[in-house]
Amino acid sequence: MAHGWEMQHDPAVVVIGEDVGANGGVFRATQGLQQRFGAERVQDTPLAEAAIAGIAIGMAAQGLKPIAEIQFMGFLYPALDQIINHMSRLRHRTRGRLTCPIVMRMPHGGGIHAPEHHSESVETLLCHVPGLRVVSPSSPARAYGLLLAAIRDPDPVMFLEPTRLYRASRQEVPDDGRALPLDRAFVLREGADVTIVAWGAMIAETLQASAELADTGVDAEVIDLATLSPIDATTILDSVAKTGRLVIVQEAARNVGVGAEIAAIAAEDGLFDLLAPIRRVTGYDTVMPLHRLEREYIPSVRRIVDAVRGTMADPR
Amino acid sequence: MRTVIEFRVEYLQRLDPDGNAVGELPAFARDPDEVLRMYRAMTLARAFDAKAVNLQRTGQLGTYASCLGHEATHIGIGAAMRAEDVFAPVYREVGTQLWRGVTMREILLYWGGDERGNDFSGPRADFPWCVPIATQTLHAAGAAMAFKIRREPRCAVATIGDGGTSEGAFYEALNVAGARALPVVFAVVNNGWAISVPVAAQTAARTLAQKAIAAGIPGLQVDGNDVFAVREAMSAALERARGGGGPTLVEALTYRLSDHTTADDASRYRSAREVDDARALEPLLRTRRFLEKAGRWNADRERELLAECARTIDAAVADHLAAPRPSTDAMFDHLFANLPERIREQRIAARRHAGTDGH
Numbered sequence: 001m002a003h004g005w006e007m008q009h010d011p012a013v014v015v016i017g018e019d020v021g022a023n024g025g026v027f028r029a030t031q032g033l034q035q036r037f038g039a040e041r042v043q044d045t046p047l048a049e050a051a052i053a054g055i056a057i058g059m060a061a062q063g064l065k066p067i068a069e070i071q072f073m074g075f076l077y078p079a080l081d082q083i084i085n086h087m088s089r090l091r092h093r094t095r096g097r098l099t100c101p102i103v104m105r106m107p108h109g110g111g112i113h114a115p116e117h118h119s120e121s122v123e124t125l126l127c128h129v130p131g132l133r134v135v136s137p138s139s140p141a142r143a144y145g146l147l148l149a150a151i152r153d154p155d156p157v158m159f160l161e162p163t164r165l166y167r168a169s170r171q172e173v174p175d176d177g178r179a180l181p182l183d184r185a186f187v188l189r190e191g192a193d194v195t196i197v198a199w200g201a202m203i204a205e206t207l208q209a210s211a212e213l214a215d216t217g218v219d220a221e222v223i224d225l226a227t228l229s230p231i232d233a234t235t236i237l238d239s240v241a242k243t244g245r246l247v248i249v250q251e252a253a254r255n256v257g258v259g260a261e262i263a264a265i266a267a268e269d270g271l272f273d274l275l276a277p278i279r280r281v282t283g284y285d286t287v288m289p290l291h292r293l294e295r296e297y298i299p300s301v302r303r304i305v306d307a308v309r310g311t312m313a314d315p316r
Numbered sequence: 317m318r319t320v321i322e323f324r325v326e327y328l329q330r331l332d333p334d335g336n337a338v339g340e341l342p343a344f345a346r347d348p349d350e351v352l353r354m355y356r357a358m359t360l361a362r363a364f365d366a367k368a369v370n371l372q373r374t375g376q377l378g379t380y381a382s383c384l385g386h387e388a389t390h391i392g393i394g395a396a397m398r399a400e401d402v403f404a405p406v407y408r409e410v411g412t413q414l415w416r417g418v419t420m421r422e423i424l425l426y427w428g429g430d431e432r433g434n435d436f437s438g439p440r441a442d443f444p445w446c447v448p449i450a451t452q453t454l455h456a457a458g459a460a461m462a463f464k465i466r467r468e469p470r471c472a473v474a475t476i477g478d479g480g481t482s483e484g485a486f487y488e489a490l491n492v493a494g495a496r497a498l499p500v501v502f503a504v505v506n507n508g509w510a511i512s513v514p515v516a517a518q519t520a521a522r523t524l525a526q527k528a529i530a531a532g533i534p535g536l537q538v539d540g541n542d543v544f545a546v547r548e549a550m551s552a553a554l555e556r557a558r559g560g561g562g563p564t565l566v567e568a569l570t571y572r573l574s575d576h577t578t579a580d581d582a583s584r585y586r587s588a589r590e591v592d593d594a595r596a597l598e599p600l601l602r603t604r605r606f607l608e609k610a611g612r613w614n615a616d617r618e619r620e621l622l623a624e625c626a627r628t629i630d631a632a633v634a635d636h637l638a639a640p641r642p643s644t645d646a647m648f649d650h651l652f653a654n655l656p657e658r659i660r661e662q663r664i665a666a667r668r669h670a671g672t673d674g675h
């Protein structure tokens with residue numbers, strides 16, 4: 001929907017990727033666009049991710065605004081050379097002469113019984129790269145507003161779309177062309193006792209956990225990080241100053257994850273507000289399992305509730 | 317100007333759609349028992365495939381990539397290889413894998429979402445399924461390099477789809493294999509489609525076989541619905557590779573009669589007419605006709621064979637469905653030879669959390 005709005009209003013916007021044309025993308029995110037805007041502005045590329053990222057750079061540097069789809073995040077890797085060595089730094093290298101207003105969209109994360117390599121959460125790889133914005137929506141409405149913002153942003157945005165979101169959520173979203181801000185976290189639920197930071201698909205489990213906690217008298221504040229890099233430290237630190245407790249929920253493996261960065265921010269700039277040690281609820285430091293065990297890997301509501309209860313019980 | 321080099325791409329067919337021999341048949345095709353063996357294997361692959369699709373539809377299997385229509389290509393490749401050769405498949409080569417001794421239970425485990433399916437009890441040196449397109453072609457080149465360094469008379473075979481030939485890794489594999497005269501054969505399974513993208517949208521090249529020419533290696537096309545032609549071309553390529561003659565690219569022209577996977581709906585992007593036309597050329601029918609003409613097959617035998625396939629498959633399915641769910645330890649086991657301490661702690665934590673997902 002955001003694609004359509006922006007293509008309608010900005011002739012520079014083009015869509016490329018594998019199966020984005022007649023098929024409308026494997027998750028139907030680009031459905032109907034080729035019929036509406038033609039096979040030149042909505043193009044199926046050959047099956048080559050390095051090519052997708054590389055031609056996006058070429059097109060962007062010459063005035064177009066490509067929205068490039070990588071079919072699943074697990075197939076991003078051939079494109080990383082182009083993204084890291086060129087897309088993220090063309091502006092910097094050319095002192096602002098050539099730029100990359102590109103959105104790289106990709107399905108992210110597990111929980112839909114997909115085959116091998118289709119369910120990983122590897123946002124950390126991208127968050128570590130200077131010059132990239134990394135964004136992940138947690139609902140259809142947020143996907144609409146954040147995608148519009150990403151397309152309009154003058155720099156490359158890695159847009160990670162939770163696969164569970166395509167399947168689970170049905171939500172009426174007004175097609176009004178209104179963008180949400182990038183680089184800003186959203187407080188989804190206000191609370192006084194503990195701050196829980198999550199993003200993407202894990203927001204669903206986190207909200208469920210906070211509802212359960214409310215029943216037992218624990219008032220959690222839930223923050224949707226939304227932009228994973230750069231992190232909106234202010235919103236998190238303000239919340240921690242209020243609650244004194246911080247739990248971070250991420251689907252990705254624990255080691256060097258975005259959660260570790262948030263914990264570091266809280267330790268560096270919010271330590272004296274903390275009443276208890278920070279806790280992380282994460283995927284494990286192992287390969288995302290095939291689907292029979294994927295739900296054992298993805299943090300469950302129970303694990304989040306346990307972590308919050310743990311932090312509430314922690315002596316200061 | 318003078319011509320520096322010219323090239324041509326040949327096309328091999330040994331069995332026409334009516335089951336008539338084309339040209340002189342290779343020795344294996346003149347041995348009716350051998351033809352029967354291949355026909356049985358093709359029939360088993362098709363029956364197994366239909367069962368797997370069914371299991372998916374009834375929620376007993378994850379997403380599955382059907383091999384319907386590819387049986388001649390898959391069995392032709394398998395039958396040309398020696399047991400000690402190494403196979404690097406993509407994700408659709410059920411026929412080749414069954415021929416090489418991968419069990420139905422393993423195939424079902426894998427698509428059922430269980431890593432144990434990759435631990436082949438038969439071809440221990442074969443590579444597992446390979447979902448990241450084209451990456452496997454370099455593994456095959458590397459395996460071939462190992463055989464060459466150790467002077468072993470073994471070959472590697474990689475399959476790759478038509479879409480896969482657009483990936484950089486494919487060209488890198490062809491190039492290194494040519495540059496080092498590696499004992500590897502690249503079997504390009506051109507089934508017309510890469511999900512919704514037809515071959516003509518992948519490349520301006522008239523054939524995929526000619527992609528070999530730029531790497532300095534021979535490339536040819538075969539009728540991929542003709543098990544004789546596939547096996548003959550693959551055998552010749554393997555013999556050449558084994559003898560130190562270097563790699564070959566064999567492009568098998570076939571057709572994906574099914575949806576891309578059970579998660580796909582091909583009616584969104586291709587016509588029923590095209591599929592019907594392709595069905596008339598499918599590989600089992602012509603092999604059966606050939607056998608019938610040779611007096612080696614009839615309706616009774618066909619019925620017996622199908623019943624026998626069904627029994628084999630049902631037993632494998634029952635075995636698979638009875639497989640206990642892996643414990644959470646399976647997520648951590650085999651990550652490293654020696655699991656680091658922090659991760660050992662996570663393995664214990666995962667046991668504690670087991671079953672708390674509510675799903």
Ligand SMILES: Cc1ncc(C[n+]2csc(CCOP(=O)(O)OP(=O)(O)O)c2C)c(N)n1
Nearest residue numbers: 071075447448449477478479480509510511
């Ligand atoms: C590197 C990579 N990119 C994208 C995909 C998603 N994908 C899976 S199969 C497929 C099409 C493959 O077509 P082809 O190579 O012709 O093989 P076929 O499925 O027809 O056997 C795509 C795009 C993938 N698995 N790996």
Ligand SMILES: [Mg+2]
Nearest residue numbers: 477478509510
């Ligand atoms: Mg194909």
